[in-house]
Amino acid sequence: MQTAAQTFNKIKIKNRSSEKKETKLTNGVFKGRLPVLKDVWDLIPNYKVQVPQESIDLIVEVLKSGWIGGDGPKVKEFETKIAEIVGNKNILALNSGTSALQLALRIAGVSGGEVVSTPMTCFATNAAIAQEGADIVWTDIDPETGNIDPYDIAKRVTKRTRAIMIVHWGGFPCDLDLINKIAKVFNIPVIEDAAQALGSEYKGKPIGIHSDYVAFSTQAIKIINTADGGLLATKRRKDWETAKRLRWYGIDRDKRIDGPTFWHYPIKETGSKMQMTDILAALGLGQLPYLDDILKHRRKIAKIYDKAIDNNKNLKRQKVIEGAKPNYWIYTVITQGNKHRLELYEKLKSIGVRAEEAHRRNDLYPVFKKYKKEELPGVARFDESEIIVPVGQWVTEEKADQIAQVLANF
Ligand SMILES: Cc1ncc(COP(=O)(O)O)c(C=O)c1O
Numbered sequence: 001m002q003t004a005a006q007t008f009n010k011i012k013i014k015n016r017s018s019e020k021k022e023t024k025l026t027n028g029v030f031k032g033r034l035p036v037l038k039d040v041w042d043l044i045p046n047y048k049v050q051v052p053q054e055s056i057d058l059i060v061e062v063l064k065s066g067w068i069g070g071d072g073p074k075v076k077e078f079e080t081k082i083a084e085i086v087g088n089k090n091i092l093a094l095n096s097g098t099s100a101l102q103l104a105l106r107i108a109g110v111s112g113g114e115v116v117s118t119p120m121t122c123f124a125t126n127a128a129i130a131q132e133g134a135d136i137v138w139t140d141i142d143p144e145t146g147n148i149d150p151y152d153i154a155k156r157v158t159k160r161t162r163a164i165m166i167v168h169w170g171g172f173p174c175d176l177d178l179i180n181k182i183a184k185v186f187n188i189p190v191i192e193d194a195a196q197a198l199g200s201e202y203k204g205k206p207i208g209i210h211s212d213y214v215a216f217s218t219q220a221i222k223i224i225n226t227a228d229g230g231l232l233a234t235k236r237r238k239d240w241e242t243a244k245r246l247r248w249y250g251i252d253r254d255k256r257i258d259g260p261t262f263w264h265y266p267i268k269e270t271g272s273k274m275q276m277t278d279i280l281a282a283l284g285l286g287q288l289p290y291l292d293d294i295l296k297h298r299r300k301i302a303k304i305y306d307k308a309i310d311n312n313k314n315l316k317r318q319k320v321i322e323g324a325k326p327n328y329w330i331y332t333v334i335t336q337g338n339k340h341r342l343e344l345y346e347k348l349k350s351i352g353v354r355a356e357e358a359h360r361r362n363d364l365y366p367v368f369k370k371y372k373k374e375e376l377p378g379v380a381r382f383d384e385s386e387i388i389v390p391v392g393q394w395v396t397e398e399k400a401d402q403i404a405q406v407l408a409n410f
Pocket of ligand 1: 097167217
């Protein structure tokens, strides 16, 4: 039996460390935090791009087929396979995870209203809300899980709230039962930003079926990538049909009316151009046979780190809530604060390992100044203390043991 690391070695990897780029330091807002991408290119990274030979073969097949654009046979096959993986037949392949979020927000009708959301995420989550014309209401997180605090959600809902946006930090599922219960009380939909959570599970079922809308990303460094891309999963078939029209200008391609010299569609609404292309679906399809191995490997390495951290009272690991099974897209360590974090960064760097912050609290970005400033003690604590360490297929068990040693003795 091959280990996942051996399997991954067969996959052609484009490693950022080979690029040796000079990168400019960021300025301003977050000064005084971790050193920013300058001398890290030779370290074992947190993210890598995977392109197996199967993907290359399938892409060549698509290129030769003549159907290189959107909504062709490879997109349909990709959607069908993802539907099997997440146990939801309402899947749409899109050009990005951000598009999946925007479609969900549009169908939820958030424009002119408010969306309750977490600042502890990729900027894309909250940019999508702003783009769809809603006001963001910042909500606190649980500093142990990194995820939105369900009890704080209940406090932030107003008459103007149109949706609850939640994010599974690093692929660690939120408390979906409780959040959906709260949403039901207020009669508002839940949108899961599951950009990082393909392959994660909650209460024995994959992420992708628990809420009204679930948005995955298949951007270049995700568990499965299509270079750029995303997937929307909807609870209701009707929403899937609407999203399908909106991803293609508003056109329902099944309602084509043919004439001798033309064809047209009875178009009743305007949408955007958000579909995935067959070339990129082929890239994703070629990786799907590796998904189980990828998840197994990450979970195995995570266990090694878990054990080390559990024996060290100076550090904590990101808490897995009851019933959750993360995909470990990233592995988050919770330090005692920025100074402590910087020391851990240096220690790991000395053994050739890149540790870094995953995201920065979004509410401090100047573009979001217009939204009400909120007291968010959980966000403040987590933002100052989180740091991630590599857990992907390129981390061998031997290297994981070395990392674990640092974590155990830090
Ligand atoms: C939490 C989160 N939400 C949204 C996105 C946006 O996804 P995409 O880059 O596919 O648009 C990302 C991106 O990586 C993400 O990590």
